[in-house]
Amino acid sequence: MENPGSRQTRLRNGAVTYWHKGWAWLIAPLLVGLVAVGLAYGSEEATRLNRALWSAYPYLPLLLMPAAFAALAWICRNWFPGAQGSGIPQAIAAMEVHDCIQPSSLLSLRIAFGKVLLTIGGLAAGASIGREGPTVQIGASIMHAFRGRGPLNGEQQRRTLILAGGAAGIAAAFNTPLAGIMFAIEELSSQHVFKANSSTLITVVLSGLVSLSLLGNYTYFGTTATTLDWQSGALAIVVCGIAGGLGGGLFSRLMIRSSAGLPGRAGRFVRSRPYAWAASCGLGVALLGVATDGLVFGTGYEPTRMTLEQSGALPWYFGAAKFLATLMSSAAGIPGGIFAPSLAVGAGIGDNVAALLPALAPHSAMVLLVMAAYLAGVTRAPLTSFIIMMEMTDSHHMLMPLMATALIASAASKAVCRTPLYHTLAQGMLPADTDAVRRH
Template structure:
């Protein structure tokens, strides 16, 4: 118990340090952008190319969100030795530094997905210090570490627990032990001890809900479901490399130059949006919730494309925070379109709906948003929006993270996977793995 809880506290503090690093990296980029608006046209492509080169050369397991890597490591068929391809202290360090560099470059990415892989890498190392015969399994440590990353990154312990059950284990009937649940909450408390017990986006003020919310709320939910499903489908198709279009061939032949092109696209979008699409989108979302944000109708489209380009480039990058920003902006646009008086309500619904549509994890999405905005008065509305948006997304795209986890499993050398047990002579031989 002491080992598990000690590493849980360490995982939480590691995510806190990672959060501090990314915030300062984005602040430095903002200073550069304010000093010379044209600088990202050179700086962002150069940094993106360098990040992709370093990632592919020294830490290929650090590319992308980090959640698919943890899901791949949790796959029962993955041998113990191969898990280091997906989670380790070395990958955790590389993930932290390269993701922070991505924000220093102005790329549209979030830190929450990387936090999952970082915390899982720290918790996974606890297995070295557990006594023989311990009931805490390697699977349990990875599960707790991944959930602790969400809990500490968003300061949402309940969201971390639900993320472990709904997204990582993919078995809602499975319950983690009390010790592992305590580890998740303890990691979240590390963020509270440093940053205080403040919600991620502050507190929104909700008017008395009425039937007036039904039509605009339905527009937000369905719109986010379609847009989030489209985003997930684009990411899966882009990263799978299965198509034969000119961009896919260029990415396979010259990935570093392709990354530079994506970085240039992100810089152009940032200039067009007056710097709004750079970074995670946290400041823009908070400004909207407080009622003094930019209400440009182009933000949703530009942030959507910037986040997709960042992901397609192959840099270490999460999509949670950008998804919240896109969904919140879409909710704000519909509030203006329908003249709904309480825009923060639709913004919160949009956040939960778009995140649920992208991840197809509705329970995790609505709990995270509820905790982030202290929106307990909206709990049923958030739940309904997340559930409906996730259902709409399923008609557009396969689940994002399981599809990306399957791509991660391709990195395991064929000779590292043990052959399946024979189940019946010729029948077993006829269906080799």
């Protein structure tokens, strides 16, 4: 007869093994969701603070923003190296590295903490940045911290953790679970066969549940009932796709150029005096903010929602001004994403297209299509772009027009910028002799 103590031992060992296999997929997603919600609340409060300062002291940004940009760049470089920029390139690079560099230089709990702190600081100062890209790096960092616990060893497990964390970050930030999964497939795992179906899904669902329970079931840009049928809207789809794709491609090209180093004296200035360069970028954003009555500050959420709900709500120059403010904020070397600002730029361009061609399609439909097109042009991720727009505006009835527009935009973007933005930036984070991150 079998020894009961032996049976209990086997049961206990089995339970421990099961716990070691599953705890990362239970605890880590909850932590990702909590941090994403905290960043959302912090970003909203920072935006309110910036709006209050702007309203009370209209010219304060001219003094505040250069100093704030320089301070944020200094803190990032000295205390939280690896936290600069969007955070998505870091997650992509960490997916691809082997032993050439330490993944901890791209993803760590220290970096995640710095990303939260400095993103909120940037929004408080008025930088044209978003919290969505940072949430990807934060989510990937939290999940990556569980590597080596129990059976979570090896390259495949490491990539799976990063993949799931990045997907959960997008899903929790935008409240778009489908877009989170598509982002993992289209961007983070573009160089690998996607094998993390169940683990990614569990992570997205659990982190999304935290976000839903604390923030409620909301749509990022509200809802829109606008429709577009194929017979009357085919030309609008083509026009919006090309306009948004070319604009997004131009932004990507300028971003890649600035990250590679500016030519001549400007390049030497940026390399030798990075904090003075950050201050110069802050002054440029401040001047744009003063000239536009503060419209270009922050994520651009409110102007975007405004133009989706009513035509003529934005000045004609909003799209161009937001484009420049986002470019300078990103080039300054401070933490902050480009997803939400890109959607705001797309809304401004869409408003321009609708004003120039009012008979082509309803105003809201044109704005919605160009938003998806511009984001697809910037990221070169058309499937993620149209799904994000569909989920963020509850416009499932616009599925096919959004899909077609995003695909056209991605193709148009290649005419301006041949290499994808995030993957090119990720490649620049690896040693020169490393071919781990390959171009599309």
